[in-house]
Amino acid sequence: MKAILIYSGGLDSTTLLQEYRDSIALAVTFDYGSKHNAREIAFAVENCKRLGIRHMVIPLDFIGKYFRSDLLLSGGEIPTGEYAEDNMRSTVVPFRNGIMLAVAAGLAESYELDTVLLANHSGDHSIYPDCRPEFIDAFDKAAAAGTYNGVRIVSPYCNLTKRDIALRGRSLGMDYSLTYSCYKGGEKHCGVCGTCRERKEALAGFDPTEYEA
Amino acid sequence: MKAILIYSGGLDSTTLLQEYRDSIALAVTFDYGSKHNAREIAFAVENCKRLGIRHMVIPLDFIGKYFRSDLLLSGGEIPTGEYAEDNMRSTVVPFRNGIMLAVAAGLAESYELDTVLLANHSGDHSIYPDCRPEFIDAFDKAAAAGTYNGVRIVSPYCNLTKRDIALRGRSLGMDYSLTYSCYKGGEKHCGVCGTCRERKEALAGFDPTEYEA
Numbered sequence: 001m002k003a004i005l006i007y008s009g010g011l012d013s014t015t016l017l018q019e020y021r022d023s024i025a026l027a028v029t030f031d032y033g034s035k036h037n038a039r040e041i042a043f044a045v046e047n048c049k050r051l052g053i054r055h056m057v058i059p060l061d062f063i064g065k066y067f068r069s070d071l072l073l074s075g076g077e078i079p080t081g082e083y084a085e086d087n088m089r090s091t092v093v094p095f096r097n098g099i100m101l102a103v104a105a106g107l108a109e110s111y112e113l114d115t116v117l118l119a120n121h122s123g124d125h126s127i128y129p130d131c132r133p134e135f136i137d138a139f140d141k142a143a144a145a146g147t148y149n150g151v152r153i154v155s156p157y158c159n160l161t162k163r164d165i166a167l168r169g170r171s172l173g174m175d176y177s178l179t180y181s182c183y184k185g186g187e188k189h190c191g192v193c194g195t196c197r198e199r200k201e202a203l204a205g206f207d208p209t210e211y212e213a
Numbered sequence: 214m215k216a217i218l219i220y221s222g223g224l225d226s227t228t229l230l231q232e233y234r235d236s237i238a239l240a241v242t243f244d245y246g247s248k249h250n251a252r253e254i255a256f257a258v259e260n261c262k263r264l265g266i267r268h269m270v271i272p273l274d275f276i277g278k279y280f281r282s283d284l285l286l287s288g289g290e291i292p293t294g295e296y297a298e299d300n301m302r303s304t305v306v307p308f309r310n311g312i313m314l315a316v317a318a319g320l321a322e323s324y325e326l327d328t329v330l331l332a333n334h335s336g337d338h339s340i341y342p343d344c345r346p347e348f349i350d351a352f353d354k355a356a357a358a359g360t361y362n363g364v365r366i367v368s369p370y371c372n373l374t375k376r377d378i379a380l381r382g383r384s385l386g387m388d389y390s391l392t393y394s395c396y397k398g399g400e401k402h403c404g405v406c407g408t409c410r411e412r413k414e415a416l417a418g419f420d421p422t423e424y425e426a
Contacts, residue, residue, distance in 0.1 A: 058279075059274070061272070063319070067319060067320070067323045092361070093319075094320075094321075094323050094360060094361075095315060095318045095360055095364075098318055098355060098359050099315040099316055101315070102308060102315035103275065105307075105308045106276070106280060106306075106307040107280070107307075109307035109308060110279065110280045110281045129359050129360055130358075130359035130360070134358045135358040138352075138355035138357075139351075139355040139359070141355075142354075142355050143308070145342060145347045145351055146308055146310065146311050146351075147342060148305070151308075
């Protein structure tokens with residue numbers, strides 16, 4: 001496998017970066033105008049440097065400009081309820097994974113890589129339609145059919161929970177202080193937004209994060 | 214159907230714009246750094262204005278910067294053989310339709326539209342893997358699964374030839390002087406690149422185009 005990783009700098013994709021480091025030729029972070037992009041990107045850059053993996057930041061300015069989502073700088077306030085609650089739906093960026101996978105598939109063909117790695121997990125399925133297995137399967141077929149070299153989509157954590165991923169990372173010796181999750185994008189994790197709550201649950205017992213609340 | 218059209222300003226998608234004008238709420242042109250983008254876009258803007266259809270130009274700068282293709286300003290010379298010849302393979306932009314469809318699906322969800330229209334046709338199948346029916350079918354499933362409102366991909370010309378499209382356009386009263394095809398991007402159509410040759414064949418007998426050669 002010669003892979004490109006879609007890499008946010010968060011808990012899930014940093015674990016995948018660590019676990020598949022020997023197969024990853026290129027990691028790509030997308031700057032799509034979210035409130036937490038700047039902070040995520042700083043962590044992504046740092047982790048790729050540390051592991052010696054080539055890294056690219058691709059701006060997708062049109063998302064911040066034309067798409068509707070409270071996750072974006074152009075959107076409303078980040079809700080502070082549970083991750084899976086309906087109010088978190090306002091943070092969905094329409095077809096974000098579809099867009100990132102498509103760009104990554106094109107890059108993979110350009111650079112003669114055969115696989116796109118994505119760190120979606122089962123906890124995302126209820127809120128994000130483009131994290132579900134049926135979406136990933138269909139997109140995998142589209143990428144294989146639509147590229148000369150038959151690029152495949154691989155999502156090793158698709159049926160794991162975020163807790164499973166964190167435990168897996170711990171067994172790999174991951175230092176989770178080198179990852180960033182908070183949707184608010186502040187210097188410290190807020191501790192109350194949906195992703196901070198989810199992060200706390202995943203890392204319970206070995207959480208190095210300093211939270212505001 | 215409330216649709217978004219992926220609209221280049223060329224012969225095929227301008228015919229689709231004309232034929233489906235009553236269902237098209239938004240037309241989107243992608244500026245991905247090709248040699249003929251500037252000229253195509255001018256035609257696209259003009260046709261949307263004429264038909265009173267909302268139009269958006271979305272820059273995809275990363276393609277020109279990172280992707281490899283002779284169609285791009287960053288690539289080599291445009292070959293001047295037959296469209297279907299192997300040398301035209303150098304003009305393939307990896308997974309271009311995948312990327313445009315993904316952005317359009319996200320826009321469709323953002324603007325509460327249910328369909329993405331694409332003007333791919335059977336003459337593209339041999340060179341462009343992301344124009345083939347099996348790609349379109351898989352992407353359609355991915356878009357439907359990956360969006361809240363189940364966006365569908367519709368490609369009415371998928372099994373038509375470019376000649377079929379031109380004849381259809383003629384019966385709709387199309388003026389093909391209002392479209393642009395040439396990969397070289399000059400003021401006049403060059404008449405010898407693959408797409409110019411294909412355009413000539415399609416419009417034979419009623420071609421209003423002034424060619425250099």
